[in-house]
Amino acid sequence: MLKNFYIILMLAILCLNSCNTVVKSDPIVSISNEDPRISEKEKYPDSVYDFLAIPKGGKLSAASERALERGYAQGPEWYGEFKTQELKGDFVYEEGVTRRDPSDIILVDSTYYVYYSKAIGKTYGFGTGDPEKKVFPWDKTEVWYASSGDGWTWKEEGLAVGRGDSGSYDDRSVFTPQVMKYQEKYVLVYQTVKAPYNNRVKNQVGMAISDNPEGPFIKLKKPILSPADDGEWLGDEDNRFNVKKQGSFDSHKVHDPTLVYFKDKFYLYYKGERMGEHKTFGGREIKWGVAIADQLEGPYIKSAYNPITNSGHELCVWPYKGGIGALIITDGPERNTIQWSPDGINFEIKSHIKWGPPAAGLDQSVDNNKNPLSVLKWGLTHQYKSRDWQYIKRFDLKHIKSD
Numbered sequence: 001m002l003k004n005f006y007i008i009l010m011l012a013i014l015c016l017n018s019c020n021t022v023v024k025s026d027p028i029v030s031i032s033n034e035d036p037r038i039s040e041k042e043k044y045p046d047s048v049y050d051f052l053a054i055p056k057g058g059k060l061s062a063a064s065e066r067a068l069e070r071g072y073a074q075g076p077e078w079y080g081e082f083k084t085q086e087l088k089g090d091f092v093y094e095e096g097v098t099r100r101d102p103s104d105i106i107l108v109d110s111t112y113y114v115y116y117s118k119a120i121g122k123t124y125g126f127g128t129g130d131p132e133k134k135v136f137p138w139d140k141t142e143v144w145y146a147s148s149g150d151g152w153t154w155k156e157e158g159l160a161v162g163r164g165d166s167g168s169y170d171d172r173s174v175f176t177p178q179v180m181k182y183q184e185k186y187v188l189v190y191q192t193v194k195a196p197y198n199n200r201v202k203n204q205v206g207m208a209i210s211d212n213p214e215g216p217f218i219k220l221k222k223p224i225l226s227p228a229d230d231g232e233w234l235g236d237e238d239n240r241f242n243v244k245k246q247g248s249f250d251s252h253k254v255h256d257p258t259l260v261y262f263k264d265k266f267y268l269y270y271k272g273e274r275m276g277e278h279k280t281f282g283g284r285e286i287k288w289g290v291a292i293a294d295q296l297e298g299p300y301i302k303s304a305y306n307p308i309t310n311s312g313h314e315l316c317v318w319p320y321k322g323g324i325g326a327l328i329i330t331d332g333p334e335r336n337t338i339q340w341s342p343d344g345i346n347f348e349i350k351s352h353i354k355w356g357p358p359a360a361g362l363d364q365s366v367d368n369n370k371n372p373l374s375v376l377k378w379g380l381t382h383q384y385k386s387r388d389w390q391y392i393k394r395f396d397l398k399h400i401k402s403d
């Protein structure tokens with residue numbers, strides 16, 4: 001008797017389970033024959049469908065659905081195409097010398113100034129057995145500066161920030177500067193590396209301040225930014241991909257520091273590199289962060305919202321209409337886009353461009369609130385002649401206006 005009861009109970013449970021399975025796994029059949037994507041048509045105004053040439057009331061392909069959802073119904077106000085050109089004077093290509101990573105350009109009494117990384121000598125890479133040999137083109141660099149009256153012919157003026165004494169945090173390389181004029185001060189922020197320069201070395205960010213664009217620049221005693229300390233290397237081999245734990249997006253390197261005075265605070269934007277970096281469907285795993293300070297000299301506190309981009313390479317940001325514009329190039333799924341954020345943190349894509357100049361330095365004297373791209377009209381970039389030698393070129397932007 002009891003046995004029969006159990007058999008009936010088991011059959012009832014099985015039946016209930018299978019009935020549930022049918023309902024769960026086949027919802028479309030049980031609702032209607034219509035493609036559920038058609039319901040998207042009610043969500044947007046007619047003008048959006050017209051702009052995107054998507055017939056209203058028709059079926060939506062996945063691509064059309066994305067165009068609607070992601071707001072592709074936008075004009076070309078943020079779209080432009082870049083070209084690069086050779087410069088004159090001391091920025092003509094010179095074999096044996098690397099000049100790269102130009103800062104923004106500042107205009108002081110009708111003279112333009114730019115700061116950049118400069119190094120002499122070939123790059124040998126890692127593993128030569130000689131710790132004195134240059135491992136990267138930006139190894140053993142210092143920050144130099146040049147001036148120009150017209151933005152085309154440049155005169156190299158000399159050293160702005162040199163390497164520190166042996167044993168200091170910046171004794172190996174001082175590079176990739178950015179400049180900000182704040183009140184009557186000229187502020188440089190830049191990357192620093194302490195010797196020995198190996199694959200696992202963690203760089204930092206330094207700051208130096210002057211009353212004059214030509215210096216002397218006085219360094220702060222301590223770096224203002226360091227990588228996150230939450231990853232863990234695996235083993236002792238000098239290999240940056242071997243990790244027990246990856247850590248934060250900036251657990252290995254903090255690069256390309258760029259300082260912007262924004263909403264009464266100092267926003268220090270930077271590019272992060274991660275310990276044990278992976279390749280993703282967008283290429284290299286590179287993202288930007290921001291650290292914010294109340295005082296120029298810090299402390300700079302990393303935003304809780306970091307990382308604030310999911311793509312990009314060298315920093316390129318500018319104030320625009322009460323927010324911050326950004327040129328995102330080279331790495332990640334959103335590379336080759338121009339983005340804008342109302343609060344300096346939450347960026348949205350404003351345009352997809354064909355290509356953007358690497359390490360772009362912008363003319364800070366341009367009235368950048370005229371139109372979204374006025375500040376990108378011209379600037380400086382760098383070009384690889386070879387792995388050993390890079391030099392500084394000019395870029396210009398052709399703004400493609402709507403008819």
Ligand code: AAL
Nearest residue numbers: 101138176255256313314
């Ligand atoms: C650049 C920048 C940083 C890196 C190196 C020099 O493109 O991202 O500056 O350290 O390459």
